[in-house]
Structure formats: C-alpha cells, structure tokens
Amino acid sequence: MRDIEDWKREQLKNIKFRAAYNALAEEFALADKKIKARKKKRVPAYATSLKPVPLRGKRRKNPHYGSTFDSFLKEAGILDQVNAAVKKRISRRIVPKTIRNRTK
Numbered sequence: 001m002r003d004i005e006d007w008k009r010e011q012l013k014n015i016k017f018r019a020a021y022n023a024l025a026e027e028f029a030l031a032d033k034k035i036k037a038r039k040k041k042r043v044p045a046y047a048t049s050l051k052p053v054p055l056r057g058k059r060r061k062n063p064h065y066g067s068t069f070d071s072f073l074k075e076a077g078i079l080d081q082v083n084a085a086v087k088k089r090i091s092r093r094i095v096p097k098t099i100r101n102r103t104k
Helices: 004-011 015-023 025-041 045-049 069-076 079-103
Strands: none
Touching: 015 025, 069 079
16 A cells, blocks of 8 residues: 555646645645644544534533424424324334234
C-alpha cells in the first residue's frame, strides 16, 4: 500500500494539481496545526468535533424541545391511520404467539 506522502509527491508533479494545492496552502497549514495540537494533547479527532456548543446564559432544563412525533402526525392528519397500522402490526405478531402458547 502506498503512503499518502508518496501519493502527494506524485500528484504534485501535475501542474493543475500543484496550483490548486498551493491555493489551499493556508488551509492545509491550519489543519496541520490543529492535528498536531490534538496529538500533543492526546485528544481524538471525534472528541473535538462532537462537543456540544455551550449555551449562553442559563442552560435549558430539558434539552428535548420542540413538538412530539404524535403532534407532528396529528398536524399531518395521519395520526389515526398510523395508530391503526401500528395496532394491526402488533396484533399480527402477538396473536400467533398467544395461540401457540395456548395449544402447548
């Protein structure tokens, strides 16, 4: 398997690639600094990207805000249809098991 540096060296021989690479040199340098800082602190990359953004002022007591799924279905006018479909599915699974258990 080739090393990334080998690939980069090979690609930099292409004039168009080299021009695009040089145009992004500042961004590559910044990314390199961030990676080195993470390695120095021994922080995995995913840990920095998934950190929640701190809220200004008071923290919300309930992080789950917004409408419920049922209210969404009700607004769409399909709550009764979805509930009926769910009950039908549940009964298809439970009733045969109950019948099997009774016959034993």
